[in-house]
Amino acid sequence: MSSLHRIWAVTAKELKQLSRDRVTFGMVVMIPLIQLLLFGYAINTEVRNIPIAVVDLSGSALARALTEQVRVTQVVDIRTHYHTPREAEAAIVAGTVRAALVFPENLAQRAAGGEPLAQWLVDGSDTIVGSALLALRTMPVHLAAGGPRGAYSAASPSFEVALFFNPERRSEVNVVPGLTAIILTMTMILFTSAALVRERERGNLELLITTPVHSLEIMIGKLVPYVFVGLIQITIILGLGMTIFQVPFNGTLGNLVAVTLAFIGASLTLGLLISTIAKTQMQAMQMTVFILMPSILLSGFMFPYDAMPRPAQYIAEVLPATHFMRLIRGVFLRGAEVSQLQGDMIWLLGFTAIMLAIATLRFRKTLD
Amino acid sequence: MNDAAVEARGLSRHFGDIRAVDKVDLQIPRGEIYGFLGPNGSGKTTMIRVLCGLLTPTAGEVRVLDLEIPRQAEALRRKIGYMTQKFSLYDDLTVAENMRFMARIYGLQRSAAKQRIEDLLGHYALTSMRDRFAADMSGGQRQRLALAVATLHQPTLLFLDEPTSAVDPENRRDFWEKLFDLSDAGTTILVSTHYMDEAERCHQLAILENGRLRNQGSPDELMTQLDSRVVEISGSDLRRVKDRALSLPLVQSAAQQGLHLRILMSPDTSDPLSYLRQGLANDSLSFSMARPSLEDVFVAATQEQHSS
Ligand SMILES: Nc1ncnc2c1ncn2[C@@H]1O[C@H](COP(=O)(O)OP(=O)(O)O)[C@@H](O)[C@H]1O
Ligand SMILES: [Mg+2]
Numbered sequence: 001m002s003s004l005h006r007i008w009a010v011t012a013k014e015l016k017q018l019s020r021d022r023v024t025f026g027m028v029v030m031i032p033l034i035q036l037l038l039f040g041y042a043i044n045t046e047v048r049n050i051p052i053a054v055v056d057l058s059g060s061a062l063a064r065a066l067t068e069q070v071r072v073t074q075v076v077d078i079r080t081h082y083h084t085p086r087e088a089e090a091a092i093v094a095g096t097v098r099a100a101l102v103f104p105e106n107l108a109q110r111a112a113g114g115e116p117l118a119q120w121l122v123d124g125s126d127t128i129v130g131s132a133l134l135a136l137r138t139m140p141v142h143l144a145a146g147g148p149r150g151a152y153s154a155a156s157p158s159f160e161v162a163l164f165f166n167p168e169r170r171s172e173v174n175v176v177p178g179l180t181a182i183i184l185t186m187t188m189i190l191f192t193s194a195a196l197v198r199e200r201e202r203g204n205l206e207l208l209i210t211t212p213v214h215s216l217e218i219m220i221g222k223l224v225p226y227v228f229v230g231l232i233q234i235t236i237i238l239g240l241g242m243t244i245f246q247v248p249f250n251g252t253l254g255n256l257v258a259v260t261l262a263f264i265g266a267s268l269t270l271g272l273l274i275s276t277i278a279k280t281q282m283q284a285m286q287m288t289v290f291i292l293m294p295s296i297l298l299s300g301f302m303f304p305y306d307a308m309p310r311p312a313q314y315i316a317e318v319l320p321a322t323h324f325m326r327l328i329r330g331v332f333l334r335g336a337e338v339s340q341l342q343g344d345m346i347w348l349l350g351f352t353a354i355m356l357a358i359a360t361l362r363f364r365k366t367l368d
Numbered sequence: 369m370n371d372a373a374v375e376a377r378g379l380s381r382h383f384g385d386i387r388a389v390d391k392v393d394l395q396i397p398r399g400e401i402y403g404f405l406g407p408n409g410s411g412k413t414t415m416i417r418v419l420c421g422l423l424t425p426t427a428g429e430v431r432v433l434d435l436e437i438p439r440q441a442e443a444l445r446r447k448i449g450y451m452t453q454k455f456s457l458y459d460d461l462t463v464a465e466n467m468r469f470m471a472r473i474y475g476l477q478r479s480a481a482k483q484r485i486e487d488l489l490g491h492y493a494l495t496s497m498r499d500r501f502a503a504d505m506s507g508g509q510r511q512r513l514a515l516a517v518a519t520l521h522q523p524t525l526l527f528l529d530e531p532t533s534a535v536d537p538e539n540r541r542d543f544w545e546k547l548f549d550l551s552d553a554g555t556t557i558l559v560s561t562h563y564m565d566e567a568e569r570c571h572q573l574a575i576l577e578n579g580r581l582r583n584q585g586s587p588d589e590l591m592t593q594l595d596s597r598v599v600e601i602s603g604s605d606l607r608r609v610k611d612r613a614l615s616l617p618l619v620q621s622a623a624q625q626g627l628h629l630r631i632l633m634s635p636d637t638s639d640p641l642s643y644l645r646q647g648l649a650n651d652s653l654s655f656s657m658a659r660p661s662l663e664d665v666f667v668a669a670t671q672e673q674h675s676s
Contacts, residue, residue: 203452206422
């Protein structure tokens with residue numbers, strides 16, 4: 001009995017302390033709440049609204065009718081029309097669209113002969129997107145308005161599909177580069193988020209801020225070692241990915257290093273900002289998890305960005321991991337140049353600068 | 369150039385309802401060892417932090433080394449050394465690494481830093497433990513390391529916050545030798561303490577209690593102020609005598625010290641001995657005037673305020 005009393009005494013005390021620690025208390029409530037909402041939206045693996053382009057070389061009414069039939073499936077969202085398949089391929093490399101539907105000049109002939117009507121050019125670097133588009137291969141189509149459905153079936157598919165970058169649709173190809181985003185998010189933010197807090201807790205900070213060292217110097221000084229940590233980590237992940245899983249590296253080292261540094265910068269400075277907000281190492285840890293969970297769920301790592309509902313996409317756009325996910329898949333798997341993906345790159349660099357500025361401003365050299 | 373190293377007028381620092389420092393006026397001359405004497409929670413650390421520019425005063429004016437604080441705190445940082453109450457160097461760095469780190473922070477030139485560190489290691493008897501982790505050192509060793517680091521850049525003003533609280537008496541004596549060396553070399557030293565023996569070594573003292581400045585002056589001056597107010601009583605059953613004595617209106621405090629009862633009389637007592645003889649009316653007791661100690665000064669300073 002007295003044991004139960006003691007347990008209750010401790011429990012009551014912990015609850016009391018918890019209720020007074022606003023941040024921890026907030027996290028206790030917010031983490032399940034927000035994660036539940038995010039999961040609820042994002043776990044919908046029914047893929048919709050994949051951005052695609054249409055290339056109609058036939059210029060026929062039939063092509064327009066087929067395009068409309070593809071559109072109403074809602075699996076795809078037709079963003080643009082190109083004149084040549086090459087333009088479409090370039091757009092796929094740049095990540096503006098994930099696939100292109102190409103109608104050949106001899107569309108009418110093919111329809112008459114029961115051959116596949118058109119070709120899908122698909123970015124296979126995201127396997128979920130690839131699968132969704134592959135499913136369209138055998139979709140039933142009306143050849144004439146109001147007419148009967150054509151004799152297209154699994155045996156004689158309505159479309160041909162050319163899967164780029166990952167023709168065998170091996171998920172490792174997609175997962176390994178994506179994993180770099182997740183692991184870097186986790187470690188980079190984790191390392192730096194505790195950086196200042198630890199010094200404050202151990203009393204080091206009181207001495208440090210009595211010296212002539214500038215806030216920005218402390219900030220950057222703390223970040224630099226982790227840039228190397230990040231580079232080592234990504235080398236390990238991609239190196240193992242290439243050797244063990246035969247993930248193809250289709251890009252150049254320069255592009256890879258550039259996007260990686262931008263992302264490391266964004267993650268480290270975000271961690272640093274957390275460090276200026278958190279009062280204890282425990283709080284820093286909780287805030288890190290708070291960033292990490294949506295980064296895993298919403299960045300396009302687990303579920304395709306395009307298939308997520310709008311609110312989830314808005315949140316995803318705020319996360320550095322989302323931008324890095326696009327960049328790394330682009331430069332690593334599709335051989336894209338940074339210049340083709342400059343929107344995400346500029347976003348990461350801007351984010352880094354802003355986080356560093358806020359962290360430095362927040363960090364006062366006083367104990368007030 | 370001003371004579372005072374530190375000048376404060378109406379200095380206050382509150383934390384919510386707590387007045388950690390409350391309307392303090394200070395004038396600390398250059399070149400002296402100046403002590404803040406006060407019990408725990410009396411505001412010593414807060415005072416030092418405000419003077420260093422680490423805490424913004426709630427009210428009042430502060431000038432330290434002719435710089436207006438906190439506005440010019442950044443300029444002050446090169447000129448001061450600060451030894452925090454809690455050891456604040458890095459436990460997971462060695463002695464030499466800690467010193468090198470701080471030398472770099474203070475922007476010492478490479479070769480100059482090297483020489484300075486060697487000198488300090490020698491001067492503070494740390495040479496043999498240069499590769500020891502700070503975490504693995506004794507209280508006295510850590511304190512010497514902290515002082516060595518605080519003086520690394522040869523500051524003109526040193527703040528030492530209870531520097532000897534984790535140190536045995538012998539190390540404490542050695543430590544004070546080092547402080548006198550620094551003082552002789554022209555460094556102004558501000559040291560907080562709650563030890564009377566330590567306070568007695570200071571050139572000047574400020575007695576703090578509950579954030580208020582209760583009294584200040586040299587230890588001798590302060591003790592002389594109490595001449596003819598301290599009485600020693602010896603005899604039997606001193607515990608009962610103490611209770612009786614405390615009930616007398618002119619008795620300010622009574623404390624048993626070994627075989628004696630030490631009585632502090634209020635300032636307006638004309639003849640303490642006969643007053644006590646009459647008041648206590650106990651023939652077995654013997655009474656004598658005693659030389660005031662710093663402890664008496666402290667008790668007097670803190671109790672007068674309560675009774676008034
Ligand atoms: N950061 C703070 N927040 C709230 N109260 C504080 C803070 N620092 C000190 N105090 C309070 O101010 C008073 C003086 O503390 P301090 O300056 O540390 O005294 P000392 O150093 O003489 O022991 C104490 O009551 C303490 O609790
Ligand atoms: Mg203190």
